[in-house]
Amino acid sequence: MYDFTYAKPSSVADAAKILAADPDAKFISGGQTLLPALKHRLNKPTTVVDVSGIAEMRGIRREGNTLVIGALMKHVEVENSAEVKAAIPALAEMAANIGDTQVRNRGTLGGSVSNNDPAADYPAAVLALGATIVTSKREIAADDFFQGMFTTALEVDELLVAIKFPIPEKAGYAKMRNPASRYVMAGAFVAKGPMGLRVAINGAGPCVFRQEAMEAALSSNWSVEAVGGVKQDAGGMNGDIHGSAEYRAHLVTVMAKRAVAAAG
Incomplete structure (x- = not known):
């Protein structure tokens, strides 16, 4: 060090x-x-x-049809929050399955989203729910925030302060994680709400991304069968000793089907 x-x-x-x-x-x-x-x-x-120790970056509150979560809220706090469970149960469930107990008691929402690790969970929720990132300078739409592997729209002197999540009608998340590291190999977060019908994929590619073909399929027929008919192109997917690009592309469809089932 x-x-x-x-x-x-x-x-x-x-x-x-x-x-x-x-x-x-x-x-x-x-x-x-x-x-x-x-x-x-x-x-x-x-x-x-x-x-x-910055109090401005803590707290969970509901403002109308929006859930505002401070950047310093730990995974365990999101998991156990009554406000999160009532407004976006899928987000609480996601937090409950991040890493292990030690990680959930130390890691924070803002740190995960700012780092934008391809295998992180929260970026999928932020993108699928069409959230707004509140920084020390401005507000950034989720679609403009994630720019590539470990890269976001944050400037050098800019802090992520909070995230505003529109409350969806329904949402679900599913992931396949490496059994050793518990990092996501492929995950899918589906949501239907104020920001429309959105599907975000994490873990499979260099950066979280929207799966527009699945969004179109679910828009006309919200069902496991509809999303199951969409195949992810393996081009550009991550490939390593834990799983090939083709395997991760296959997992995208499998996880999307499970996410739709979880959403109901």
Whole structure:
């Protein structure tokens, strides 16, 4: 691990100032991504900005037909939230099955979405529900936020503060995870609500993406059979020792069928 300066601001504004003044600074909340990178000397930040104590980035509340979740809310808090269970049960269920107990008690919603790991769970929910990402500078639509592997629309001095989820009529999520690492090999989140009918796929490709052919099929016939008739092209899918691109493409359809069944 390299030497670095440690800072713990008490407000979003103070955190943003530190990031703006030091382009090599990195922020940390639950530490599920940055800490392993530091231990393996894969990242060399000059300053580590600990945002875990910023109250503005916490909380879960319902505002009309929108559920607002603070970026610092841990997976276990999303899992156990009465507000989340009542508004978007699929999101609570997703949180309950992220990683293991230790990860769920440390990892945060904002950290997962900001990192945009291809195998992360939350990006699929954000994209399928048509959520809005609230940052220290602006609001960004989910369709514009995820830009590629580990890449988002966030600027260097920009913090993810909260996420606004439109409350759907129905939603469901299913995933196939690696039995050792528990990272998602292929997952599908389906949702029907204020933002239309949307299907988001995670784990199978370099970045979470919408499966528009499945959206079209479900729009005319919301059923397991309808989505089961859509085959994912293996071109551009991830392939490694755990599963080929063709295998992951097959899993996309299987998981989408399970997600529709879960949604009801």
